[in-house]
Amino acid sequence: MRISKMFFKTFKEDPQDAEIKSHKLMVRAGYIKKQTAGVYMFLPLGLRVLHKLENVIREEMDKSGACEMQMTSLLPIEAYASRVEHFGKDMFRLFDRTGKEMCLGPSHEEIFTNVVKDAVTSYKQLPLILYQIQTKFRDEVRPRFGLMRGKEFLMKDAYSYDVDQEGLDKSYNLMAETYKKIFNRLGLDFVIVNADNGSMGGSASQEFMVKSNIGEDEIIVCECGYAANTEKAECTFVEEKSNVEKKSKKLTHTPNLKTISDLVEPLGKKESDMLKAVVYRIDNKQTVVALVPGDREVEETKLIRAVGGINIEMASVEDIEAIGSVAGFVGAIDLVNCKVVADNSVKNMVNFIIGANKMDYHYEDANLEDIKVDLFADIKRAQAGDVCARCGRTLQSIRGIEVGHIFKQNTRYTEELQCKYLDEFGKSNYMQMGAYGIGVTRTLSALIEQNADDKGMIWPDEIAPYAVEIVIANVKNSEQVEMAEKLYNQYLNKGIEVILDDRIDSIGAKLKDAELIGVSNIIVVGKNTADGNAELIVRKTGEKQVLSFENLMNMSWK
Numbered sequence: 016m017r018i019s020k021m022f023f024k025t026f027k028e029d030p031q032d033a034e035i036k037s038h039k040l041m042v043r044a045g046y047i048k049k050q051t052a053g054v055y056m057f058l059p060l061g062l063r064v065l066h067k068l069e070n071v072i073r074e075e076m077d078k079s080g081a082c083e084m085q086m087t088s089l090l091p092i093e094a095y096a097s098r099v100e101h102f103g104k105d106m107f108r109l110f111d112r113t114g115k116e117m118c119l120g121p122s123h124e125e126i127f128t129n130v131v132k133d134a135v136t137s138y139k140q141l142p143l144i145l146y147q148i149q150t151k152f153r154d155e156v157r158p159r160f161g162l163m164r165g166k167e168f169l170m171k172d173a174y175s176y177d178v179d180q181e182g183l184d185k186s187y188n189l190m191a192e193t194y195k196k197i198f199n200r201l202g203l204d205f206v207i208v209n210a211d212n213g214s215m216g217g218s219a220s221q222e223f224m225v226k227s228n229i230g231e232d233e234i235i236v237c238e239c240g241y242a243a244n245t246e247k248a249e250c251t252f253v254e255e256k257s258n259v260e261k262k263s264k265k266l267t268h269t270p271n272l273k274t275i276s277d278l279v280e281p282l283g284k285k286e287s288d289m290l291k292a293v294v295y296r297i298d299n300k301q302t303v304v305a306l307v308p309g310d311r312e313v314e315e316t317k318l319i320r321a322v323g324g325i326n327i328e329m330a331s332v333e334d335i336e337a338i339g340s341v342a343g344f345v346g347a348i349d350l351v352n353c354k355v356v357a358d359n360s361v362k363n364m365v366n367f368i369i370g371a372n373k374m375d376y377h378y379e380d381a382n383l384e385d386i387k388v389d390l391f392a393d394i395k396r397a398q399a400g401d402v403c404a405r406c407g408r409t410l411q412s413i414r415g416i417e418v419g420h421i422f423k424q425n426t427r428y429t430e431e432l433q434c435k436y437l438d439e440f441g442k443s444n445y446m447q448m449g450a451y452g453i454g455v456t457r458t459l460s461a462l463i464e465q466n467a468d469d470k471g472m473i474w475p476d477e478i479a480p481y482a483v484e485i486v487i488a489n490v491k492n493s494e495q496v497e498m499a500e501k502l503y504n505q506y507l508n509k510g511i512e513v514i515l516d517d518r519i520d521s522i523g524a525k526l527k528d529a530e531l532i533g534v535s536n537i538i539v540v541g542k543n544t545a546d547g548n549a550e551l552i553v554r555k556t557g558e559k560q561v562l563s564f565e566n567l568m569n570m571s572w573k
């Protein structure tokens with residue numbers, strides 16, 4: 016490709032709405048262009064890297080035995096049956112000219128399952144792993160970071176169907192291995208974390224997280240290999256016998272001191288001396304009071320797992336009054352019509368401060384005996400510095416970008432859609448299903464987050480838009496043009512992916528662009544031409560080398 020003929024424009028300035036380097040660089044290098052919030056066009060270079068990434072994923076998926084097909088993005092709303100509510104406003108909904116309600120697919124569990132249901136009847140046709148690389152639509156509340164969180168994005172989604180749990184375990188492990196191969200091949204530094212299944216049902220779920228400070232997810236990791244996102248990370252609990260003498264609780268006037276930090280100075284106590292009470296409504300029918308030490312946070316996902324339910328929200332002022340308390344002064348003494356759930360570590364607290372369920376009052380020196388707890392569970396959020404539940408070492412916290420997610424769905428969808436097979440005894444059973452996603456466009460961003468410097472992108476060889484770039488220093492110099500053209504044609508004939516910068520522009524500007532777009536090898540055909548030489552610059556290291564044309568003609572760039 017000749018840059019003079021290509022649709023190509025780079026920008027010196029970062030786009031105003033860009034906060035992270037992958038977003039800035041992709042726009043500046045002319046890889047992508049914003050259509051509207053969360054929606055991006057792919058320009059020639061962007062499309063090339065996207066196709067290359069797709070191909071790495073496709074090759075590994077095919078090698079695993081998975082079978083590629085393509086569902087539609089435009090779907091009748093009833094295809095999502097019970098999940099229309101779950102997706103809520105995230106789903107793009109529209110009407111066709113006959114008034115039939117349609118939507119744009121945010122995920123395709125039901126769609127694949129219906130296809131399988133109609134075609135697969137016998138255990139002899141199983142197991143099956145089907146996949147597609149397809150545009151997904153989600154009306155994200157906060158689209159941001161360029162391709163990282165879009166309203167329209169490319170996903171590789173796969174679905175496995177097996178006769179039993181053992182089969183599902185095998186398919187799931189095969190996909191986990193395939194994902195490891197894909198992300199290793201891309202040279203990404205990633206961790207696999209145990210994740211919460213959320214409201215999607217099923218028995219296991221893991222996320223593939225690319226390590227990055229700009230990642231939206233916090234991950235708790237340990238040297239022993241334990242890694243979990245904070246929604247799932249376990250906290251250890253060891254009961255301690257305290258020698259401190261338990262006192263009797265006393266009512267203390269604490270006007271306007273509503274938060275834990277408000278109380279620290281006036282009472283001369285530490286946050287950990289207080290019992291934090293947070294009130295939630297679960298599925299809009301049950302009020303739950305969660306108790307954790309004052310210096311810790313409630314992990315809502317762990318709480319809902321402990322009490323059961325789907326939807327968790329902060330309780331309103333009225334909800335708090337209905338349990339006999341007052342917002343800002345909630346405690347666990349004399350509450351009505353609610354369930355009190357305390358974190359295990361609360362068992363070790365003595366002589367603590369707790370809300371008195373009365374405006375402007377707290378109790379000091381309260382103890383476990385004073386409060387009524389319905390359930391003790393692990394509900395506090397794990398944090399760096401905690402003790403690892405597996406090995407006893409100290410946990411650390413890192414940030415990650417979720418590029419892949421694998422789930423065991425079991426019969427969540429196959430029961431709902433009556434997707435069954437006949438076993439060898441002629442008995443009808445539900446298929447066991449798994450679902451496996453890779454955010455393709457998000458992975459491109461993650462690749463740049465891990466592979467860039469202040470000059471621009473540095474693509475891994477397999478993803479780079481071209482293997483080699485030839486830059487003509489001065490297009491008015493016929494000798495340079497002649498040699499560069501010769502080299503260019505030689506590479507083209509050899510099937511090497513080459514791009515030629517033949518623009519009428521300064522060498523400085525052309526080199527800046529070359530570094531920005533991140534092609535691994537840059538050959539500058541300039542003043543050395545007279546001696547039969549050109550300069551090779553290795554983008555990653557900046558290393559420069561003078562090589563003869565003869566030598567360069569024989570190169571086989573990969």
Ligand code: ATP
Nearest residue numbers: 155163164165168170417418419420452453454457
């Ligand atoms: P997130 O927690 O980031 O919102 P998710 O858990 O909703 O993602 P999944 O339904 O598991 O996402 O989708 C599979 C993969 O698709 C994710 O692991 C992620 O890489 C990618 N993905 C999800 N939402 C987006 C988005 N809005 N833009 C780009 N990629 C996305």
Ligand code: MG
Nearest residue numbers: 222417419420
């Ligand atoms: Mg996910």
